[in-house]
Each structure stands twice: as C-alpha cells, then as structure tokens.
Amino acid sequence: xxxxxxxxxxxxxxxxxxxxxxxxxxxxxxxxxxxxxxxxxxxxxxxxxxxxxxxxxxxxxxxxxxxxxxxxxxxxxxxxxxxxxxxxxx
Numbered sequence: 001x002x003x004x005x006x007x008x009x010x011x012x013x014x015x016x017x018x019x020x021x022x023x024x025x026x027x028x029x030x031x032x033x034x035x036x037x038x039x040x041x042x043x044x045x046x047x048x049x050x051x052x053x054x055x056x057x058x059x060x061x062x063x064x065x066x067x068x069x070x071x072x073x074x075x076x077x078x079x080x081x082x083x084x085x086x087x088x089x090x
Contacts, residue, residue, distance in 0.1 A: 005047075011057075013050040020050040
C-alpha cells in the first residue's frame with residue numbers, strides 16, 4: 001500500500017501498482033484502479049494521473065450569466081440609473 005502524498009491543504013493521493021486513490025480532507029474521495037478505470041493520460045504514470053485529476057477538480061467553473069440581468073444592467077448603464085442589486089449582493 002502506498003503512502004499518502006499531500007497535494008495541498010485539502011487534497012492528497014495514494015498510488016498503487018494498479019491505480020490511485022484521491023483523498024479530500026483525509027477522506028477517500030476517488031478511486032481509480034485497473035481494470036475498472038482508465039488513466040486520464042495513458043502515457044503518464046499513476047502518480048502523474050492522480051495529480052492531473054486533482055488539478056482538473058481545482059479549475060473553477062465558468063460563471064453563469066443571467067442574460068436578463070445582463071440586459072437590465074446594460075440598459076441601466078445606458079440610461080444612467082441605479083438598479084437594485086440581486087440577492088447575491090452583486
């Protein structure tokens with residue numbers, strides 16, 4: 001059984017001969033093991049694949065823009081008026 005390797009303060013991983021486990025806050029979160037799972041990149045080691053998968057989870061999602069709100073904000077800008085902010089305080 002491989003040692004637990006820290007990635008950052010949240011994620012760590014453990015590499016085996018046939019795959020890896022990813023831990024979030026020291027709790028097993030993802031298991032990638034042969035024969036059931038394929039590596040993200042077959043040309044890389046299991047450790048490199050574990051790191052790739054963690055990094056893919058760290059990419060922030062694209063913000064969702066409410067088209068109606070964007071149109072209202074644009075109209076308010078053009079008319080030089082203040083609109084009430086939305087529920088998120090934006």
